[in-house]
Amino acid sequence: MSKLSRRSWLRATGLASAAGAIAGAARARGQDSGLPAAHPPHDSHVMGVVGRVAPDGLKPSVYLRSWNFSELPADERAKFYRETPRPDGTLLREYEFFAADREIEIAPGLFFPAWTYNGQVPGPTIRATEGDRVRVTFRNLGTHPHSIHFHGWHPPAMDGALPGQEVQPRETVVYEFDADPFGVHLYHCHTVPLKRHIHKGLYGAFIVDPRTPRPPADELVMVMNAFDTNFDVENEVYAVNTIAHAYMYEPIRVTVGRLVRIYLVNMTEFDPVNSLHLHGMFFDVFRTGTSLTPSDRTDTLMLCQGERAILETTFRYPGAFMFHAHQTEFAELGWMGLFRAEEVSGT
Amino acid sequence: MSLFGRRVPVPAIAAAALLMLLAAMLPALSSTPAREITLVARGMAFYLADDPATPNPEIVVRAGERIRVVLRNDARGMAHDFAVPAASAVLRPIQWSESDDVVFDAPDAPGAYAYECRPHRLMMRGTLRVR
Structure with a gap:
């Protein structure tokens, strides 16, 4: 971005940097000889924002420790996530995803016209154990074609990125694949222009746990x-x-x-x-x-x-x-x- | 009492005034009063204002009944509308914290008809049951 617009944005939102001020103060303390006695005063010596975002958007402290819609009350959660044991001991994990346009507050008073999965950015975190079956029903309620492309092993039909796999508004598709390999992965929209579709907010974390769980943490x-x-x-x-x-x-x-x-x-x-x-x-x-x-x-x-x-x-x-x-x-x-x-x- | 220089009995004036009042009220009396239903949009579903537990509830009306649907949008950052395609009823998209209404006549034939939020109809869609 250009220097000019970034500076004006900083002023507009009340963000200010203390880095220069701290450096100046250190110089003034450490090297008295031959330097000005004091750094010129700044208006703001704090870094951060003025005010807070409204509490009814994404709650960063809740998002941190939520996966498979665990942040929702049980009856609400059941609308978006179900797990069914399978004969081999693994789980079928079913997810209800939708894409929808939504204006989100990304800094106090600063709203961004996002494209979201399930109304939030990042989208809901999907978490499975290696070998589980993941089935995601995806409804496009947005105003543009979208898709979900998962990182991880899957056949081309489940890629979500190939020609003809974009989901038109008011269409529904089902993505289904085995959770593999264990690790931390991601999912995102793979509709062109790709950088726009991702940056508008269509992405989320996809965690696959090893069959023998990692140590408690x-x-x-x-x-x-x-x-x-x-x-x-x-x-x-x-x-x-x-x-x-x-x-x-x-x-x-x-x-x-x-x-x-x-x-x-x-x-x-x-x-x-x-x-x-x-x-x-x-x-x-x-x-x-x-x-x-x-x-x-x-x-x-x-x-x-x-x-x-x-x-x-x-x-x-x-x-x-x-x-x-x-x-x-x-x-x-x-x-x-x-x-x-x-x-x-x-x- | 005199009017335009002629004496007119007071009861006659009262009668004329009453007639004029009735005439003025005639359009209002002849139009059917609309039954008002308030819907709230939140969490990608419609709710009746007095029943926050039932998403996309069935709305029961009489055949041909005049309905006023008031839509309130409680979904911050999202725009929702309301439509009953069978009744050609369409309410403009409503922003968060706004409300607006649409008046329409229920279909004359009993049956199940859809109401929906047009952009989100894959999730925000319910039944208008005409009895």
Whole structure:
């Protein structure tokens, strides 16, 4: 995006960066000789947003720990998700998905004309165990042709991306395949123009658990996404789980000493890469989640578009831990949050 | 009492006034009063305003009955409309927190007819039962 529009957007929404101010202050303290006594004053020395989004949209703190519509009350959930045991011990998992146009609030007072799965961005998280049968009934209630393309093993008929597989408005299709391989995957609309259909909000996380479950952990779903609010093919707002800076004001509460597992998916369009950096800690990386052995231990992970990974770590100290894209530009435009680690008595 | 210089009995004036009043009311009296049904759109379904538990409820009306459907949209960020194709009834798309109404006559033939939100009819669709 152009410098001019980004600056004006920053002013318009009350986002402001403290990075320059902090650097200036450090210089003033550390090198007294020959430098101006003080950095010129700034109007705003805080990073973040003014106000909060309305509470009736996506709740980032709920989305984090929800899959298979677990956030809904039982009777409501049954409309969208059913599981049936099969003779071989696996499950048939049936999902009701729909595409619908919806205006969503991505920062306080900033609305984005999204295309959504089930009215939310990211779409609902699908979670199955390797070998389960996944059946997704997809109704296109939107105003454009759409589809769902799942990453994972499936025959071409279930791809959702091939010519003739787009679903016209008011049409219904069923996608059915076995959950394979285990790992953290994604689904998204594969209708052209692809970058537009994805960036408008048609994507979500698809988690496949290994048959022998991973160790118990506090599990979190994080989808890195961004929004082109003025349709110039560049993003103005960045986030993890859609709402800019949401976890700065509602930190993710975790427990000291308890394993934390993050299912991280990069659904950012227009920018080739995104990243996650965690302050004061390191984490194990399971790329695509397809191995039970970590491939890396780091504090900063870069992911290309559509790339994903499982991160595992355990908080050693109580307190606040920042996490954000290490493309600091993205961080200042919304992709930044906090963990708040607490010690639990008796553990 | 005099009118245009002529004496007119008061009862005659009262009678004339009553006739004029009745004439003014005639159009209102001759049109059938519409039965009002309030629907709420939320969570990709219609609900009756007094029954938030039943999605896309069956609406029972009499043959030829004049109906006023008031639609309230409680779905933030989404636009919903209301239509009964068999009665050629169409209400414009309503934005979140808005409401509007449409008046139509139920079909004369008893039977089951569809009502729907046109863009979301795969999910927001119910039966208008004409008795």
